[in-house]
Amino acid sequence: MKELIEYILQFGNLNPQQITFIEQKVTVISLKKDEYFSEAGKVPKRVGFVLEGVIRGCYYNNKGEEITRCLISENSLVVDYVNFEANAFSSEYLQACTDCRLILFSKQDWEELSQTIVGWDNIKNKMVQKCMFQKSRKGPVISQDATTRYLEFMQNHPSLINRIPLAYIASYLGVTQQSLSRIRKNIH
The missing domain is CATH 1.10.10 (Arc Repressor Mutant, subunit A)
Structure with a gap:
């Protein structure tokens, strides 16, 4: 849990009561290697924070080939945020590459933080920007050998x-x- 709080505090300040409130809103789960955190064709319903392990974002191209788009390891958020926020169907998979331990926020609890903690939206926006940057960072420059x-x-x-x-x-x-x-x- 301290890893999550240290991560959040990089993006803004929280008092002890707010930290306790956040800690009460999460659960810790394990994913086995190859299990999905979220799947294409479904609406993402949770935000994760990777404690241990590696998750990959992948999709299938128009030839049916599986493409790994991003790799997300410890001390990072993992969420298909655009579709999570829009309540829309995802077009990609977030899959455990290794056995993983994650801290989870349900959609309801994630939204409750915004309604309860003054300044949470500002912190959340910065965390989400970092998450989106990590995910959108396309693979290596294909023009390189x-x-x-x-x-x-x-x-x-x-x-x-x-x-x-x-x-x-x-x-x-x-x-x-x-x-x-x-x-x-x-x-x-």
């Missing part, structure tokens, strides 16, 4: 290299798994 993309990935996400399946890293980098294996062999 695949080796450069992988080297940048290793530099930007060193903790993910050995934690998530190579298939997800390859999809995120826009290369085949075979290409990624060759690149890794040439580098190491």
Whole structure:
């Protein structure tokens, strides 16, 4: 719980009563590897905060290929926020790449924070902007060669290299798994 509160306090100030109120509004859940946090075709109903593990945002392109769009690890919010706010159907999946522990807010509790805590909307907007930036940050620049993309990935996400399946890293980098294996062999 302290990880969540430390995260929130980066974006604004809260008094002890407000912190206690937030702590009363959450539950902690576990997701097993490959389970979904939210799914395409459904309305997202919760906001999560990753305590342990990695979640990936993915979708299927018009050829039916699965594309990994973003990777979300510890101390980050996870939510399909646009559809969560709009009460609309999602077009992407948020799936556990590893076993995960998350702190959860239901939609009702998330909205109650806005109605109860003065200044929460300001904090929430900053957190959501960071979350959206992390999610919208498209995969690596495809105009770079695949080796450069992988080297940048290793530099930007060193903790993910050995934690998530190579298939997800390859999809995120826009290369085949075979290409990624060759690149890794040439580098190491």
